[in-house]
Amino acid sequence: MGRIVILRIGHRAFRDKRITTHVGLTARALGAEGMLLASDDPSIKQNIEDVATRWGGDFYVTNDVNWKHEVKKWKDAGGKVCHLSMYGVNLPNAVDDLKQCEQLMIVVGAEKVPPEIYDLADWNIAVGNQPHSEVAAIAITLDRIATADPLRQSLPGGQLTIVPMEKGKKVIERQ
Numbered sequence: 001m002g003r004i005v006i007l008r009i010g011h012r013a014f015r016d017k018r019i020t021t022h023v024g025l026t027a028r029a030l031g032a033e034g035m036l037l038a039s040d041d042p043s044i045k046q047n048i049e050d051v052a053t054r055w056g057g058d059f060y061v062t063n064d065v066n067w068k069h070e071v072k073k074w075k076d077a078g079g080k081v082c083h084l085s086m087y088g089v090n091l092p093n094a095v096d097d098l099k100q101c102e103q104l105m106i107v108v109g110a111e112k113v114p115p116e117i118y119d120l121a122d123w124n125i126a127v128g129n130q131p132h133s134e135v136a137a138i139a140i141t142l143d144r145i146a147t148a149d150p151l152r153q154s155l156p157g158g159q160l161t162i163v164p165m166e167k168g169k170k171v172i173e174r175q
């Protein structure tokens with residue numbers, strides 16, 4: 001896999017803060033380079049980028065983008081767009097095509113998504129054809145399309161590193 005960017009649409013600042021933060025944190029932990037947020041909620045950017053500063057990597061959040069403009073810009077630059085929707089083609093049937101992408105934008109909604117996204121996307125992909133969660137959909141998609149195991153990646157830099165252990169917690173802090 002090449003570059004992966006998440007586009008989060010439909011975020012409502014009064015009720016989706018936690019889940020949108022989890023979309024970003026999950027995307028970061030599983031290999032995406034950043035998240036474009038198609039709503040104005042600077043606290044999401046702040047929270048996720050604070051995690052990146054402490055725990056490593058260069059994951060970014062761009063606040064308040066125009067989603068249609070970003071999709072068109074991405075496609076004009078040669079990227080592909082995968083919209084995650086329970087109504088789409090089931091992921092196991094598309095995973096080989098997705099793995100070929102050099103630049104992939106993955107779009108996830110919150111409540112109801114604008115109907116145009118179904119036409120603008122190169123793929124409408126279901127992570128199983130049952131309703132569940134955008135966090136789960138992102139996690140499973142990033143894991144299935146990865147060419148190297150994303151759970152074995154280490155993110156460079158950061159102030160804190162976990163030393164995995166069978167019991168207890170150990171964290172090394174850099175000054």
Ligand code: SAM
Pocket residue numbers: 083084085086087107108109110111112113125126127128129130131132133134135137
């Ligand atoms: N009822 C909404 C609709 O019809 O668009 C779906 C809301 S769902 C909680 C929020 C987002 O989670 C969806 O926009 C989609 O991106 C993602 N999602 C939920 N279930 C999914 C599934 N089975 N496959 C892929 N994405 C899913």
